[in-house]
Amino acid sequence: MADAAAALHRWLDRLVLRSDLGPQEREAILALPGEFHYIQANRDFVRLGERVDRACLVVSGMAGRFGQSRNGDRQITAFHIPGDMADLHSVVLPTAATALHSIGEATIYRVPHDAIRSATRAFPALAEAFWRDCTIDAAVLSQWALVNGRLSARARIAHHLCELSCRFAVNDGGAAFPWPVTQAQLGDATGLTAVHVNRMLRDLRLMGAAAVRDRTVQILDRRLLMEIGEFDPRYLDLHKAT
Amino acid sequence: MADAAAALHRWLDRLVLRSDLGPQEREAILALPGEFHYIQANRDFVRLGERVDRACLVVSGMAGRFGQSRNGDRQITAFHIPGDMADLHSVVLPTAATALHSIGEATIYRVPHDAIRSATRAFPALAEAFWRDCTIDAAVLSQWALVNGRLSARARIAHHLCELSCRFAVNDGGAAFPWPVTQAQLGDATGLTAVHVNRMLRDLRLMGAAAVRDRTVQILDRRLLMEIGEFDPRYLDLHKAT
DNA sequence: CGGGACTTTGAGGTAGATCAAAAAGTGTGG
DNA sequence: CCACACTTTTTGATCTACCTCAAAGTCCCG
Secondary structure, rough: OHHHHHHHHHHHHHHHHHOOOOOOHHHHOOOOOEEEEEEEEEEEEEOOEEEEEEEEEEEEEEEEEEOOOOOOEEEEEEEEOOOOOHHEEEEEOOOOOEEEEEEEEEEEEEEEEEHHHHHHHOOHHHHHHHHHHOOOOOOOOHHHHHHHHHHHHHHHHHHHHHHHHHHOOOOOOEEEEEOOOHHHHHHHHOOOHHHHHHHHHHHHHHOOEEEOOOOEEEEEEEHHHHHHHOOOOHHOOOOOOO | OOOHHHHHHHHHHHHHOOOOOOOOOOOOOOOOHHHHEEEEEEEEEOOOOOOOOEEEEEEEEEEEEEEOOOOOEEEEEEEEEEOOEOOHHHHHOOOOEEEEEEEEEEEEEEEHHHHHHHHHHHHHHHHHHHHHHHHHHHHHHHHHHHHHHHHHHHHHHHHHHHHHHHHHHOOOOOOEEEOOHHHHHHHHOOOHHHHHHHHHHHHHHHHHEEEEEOOEEEEEEEEHHHHHHHOOHHHHOOOOOO
């Protein structure tokens, strides 16, 4: 089985980008108990309205947070990559107002809320760090609302690719990154149909901005892609971001 | 000048709906220092990217949180009513990724971050309560993303009216509530043009669902309005909600 | 090698945008 | 208390970005 400390370390790396944590606090994070779960491709693993008592750390693959309208249309409200605690908010709001879905195959590490709560009681700085992380999550969502509400289809897609590129780039270069997301799922995130997503991706490819090949996004011209998507990475609060 | 304790009490009422707070913690809230500010109608009072050191409690009127695209189009991502701490999140993320605008005239009470932070250090339950409140704020935004991304123009507007009705109804009946929002602003919240908002409001009026008159929303047939807007109040986590 | 999921392309339809202008409020100063 | 300027609401006419429906092509896995 995989290594819990390694999985938690990726999350810790994300946290310390934004919050100052001392050695004891870091150790408290790395010592969090939990279990690994393998999730089959494209499965809902947290249902809407379900009451949860564990939070999900993405270890490998991707996850999507989503809501659903009456006729079954889905709106993805967040993509989560390895190192993201996808539903940290469930610690303070255990009834999921939002569901989780694996994007392709995924592995998660489920940490009991109790353990997280005792860590925050012992170390107030952790409570603040978690609160901050949830707040950045909300800032990202706020940006999605702006992008999906006000930009053209092409710009929305360009913006999403830029965002994911930056978030992956915290660890490496970011010119290419894994992309298990189907065009239908990208449509669910941008409020478009799969057909239109396909045409916009073709445009971006023909413009030489970005291309998806082999479940991987290739950024061909970052400047151009950012221009098309009106992308400014400041909202991500990744101090190292390009 | 207005009464600080009274203003803070409305916020406290909102907090204790969702979090258990003891007498000392309640007193700490009611003792928070701050200053009252009168804001002229439709002014930006927190700018994008500005670094703030005080949080804004809405005392009277309404406020809107928004982001802006390159060409100046705005997307409102939240409406705040009296008793809401509009940017509590700024305590942990002082650089505003989102701006604030008065909807009509408004009065706010500005509380220094320092005071809020000392309260959370003294009372961990307050840190958790604030974190929870920010999380519910994010859940509301997530619902907006779903509604604006997936529902028809008419449904979006119906949904927004239902939401505000419920949030006002925490205090009173909720069949009618103040509505200083212009049709252009409602368009900025729903991702529609003012012209189309006008037509959809006419439809809702002719259908006998809801009508806006004298800066006030009249809910004519709540059941119908909820049906049109696919509204289910659970995401608001107001235990008293209808 | 066969079946299901995903991608790609085509043709035509429509919800909502855009542009334009009149009507109704709202506030201000004389 | 009226006149003027400005904002907001309302209606009409036209346009278009994106949707819908349909079908062929491609990839992947058992």
